[in-house]
Amino acid sequence: MAGYSTFGAVAKLLSPDNETGGLKSMSTLSVTTLLQNNVRYAVRGLFRENPVRSRIVSILHEHEQMSEQELQRITSRWLLRSLRAATRLSRYASLRINCSEHDVCDFVRDRVPISDKTDLLRVPLQFYPHGGRIYPWTIVGKTSGTTGTPLTVVRSVASVLWANAFKKRHWTWSGFREGMPVATLRGDLVVPVEQKIPPYWFYNRYNNHLVFSSRHLRQGCIAAIADELERFSPFILEAYPSTAYELARYLKEQSRRIPIPFVYTGSEPLYDYQRDLIRNQFEAKIMDHYGMAERVAYATECEFGNMHLNTDYSFVEIVDGEGRPTADCGYVVGTTYHNLAMPLMRYRLNDQAKWKRGRCECGRTYPMIERVIGKYEDVICASTGSPVSASLVTFVFKEMQHIDKSQVAQVAQDRWEVRIVPADGFTDADRQKLISRFRTLVDPSLKIDVVLTNDIPRTEAGKYRWVVNEYQNNRGGPGNR
């Protein structure tokens, strides 16, 4: 896909998973970096915190007061709207829409074929608007998901605002109000990776957010991060499970706790061992969420520990291997309500889930789901021996092209092997870009070998392991936790 224009760059700032590249300085936090951060967060704030977004948040709060039937009347209209928008794409052009709001759910289930990421990569012209052309005003979201295959999704401005409003609604479930202090420990690149003296954070005064560099959760830097977090005393800590866990692990080693009322996690599976330690060391209630770059499903954990599927976000089905609805574990299949720029219809995710019966004590009518989370991924480490979040590794692949599949393996203390199944057009320039992004975004001292291969085999259990630690495994170790 084409590069970013000015508008595209602004749009990129709006992405919640934005890694915000562009920090090329090799020295300490410079005035330039501080200025860049200030401009970036001011622009992002302007786009995100505006009257339209506030209005959407109010609408979402109204939905919470509605009965299921009332809400379904609204979402059925939205589903019909998505269906009509989809017929502009060649994939759905032949669909004859002979249904109304009353039977649109059945129509979609019966008549719209299921698609997945493989289809988007194989026949993009069927799914992308304007024949796949990216215009200067196009907003694109990029992901590599959990399998290391880069994917671009075209988004509408409205869908960006809606997604942000859903996140804000989830925050209010904890009693959060605008202006309360929030600390972020995700993928934001707010200081250069190689910086060795604090601050390893940036204070975004527009939102009272303290944004930490999670790449500095390493020996020599992590103590300063813990001290600053304690001093800031946020109401919410927003983190990846892996980054919150890493900090919690350090606190436990120090026999230390930092009380934070709520820890909001997402973007990775949250394993029980992580949840337990995070809850203990921060004395926090954990509010996990489930979402993805394709934005076809969104579930949020309430204060009673149940995952509620946000039925006003998208139309979600859980289907078996043959695409039939199931009450057992199945694949999550979602249809967008809010992204009419590229309406993904019945898009199947690799994630497995199951409907949970009954009502939640919180009183919300949104149905509950249970995610099925597989065995945890291996943990791979930087050259210093500090664990590296798999989410940070995904950032490396987000801007890449011409890659069908990938796998990242740690093969020695300071050496990673990046296995690539190349797509047409993969050149040495792609290889160099990949190495350079690993150095800038993960660890400047890592030795990276890019190895081209025809396939990346699954494990005996049929699992696709994107991140493997062959160094630890070969030494007979149980991993790094």
Ligand SMILES: [Zn+2]
């Ligand atoms: Zn609940």
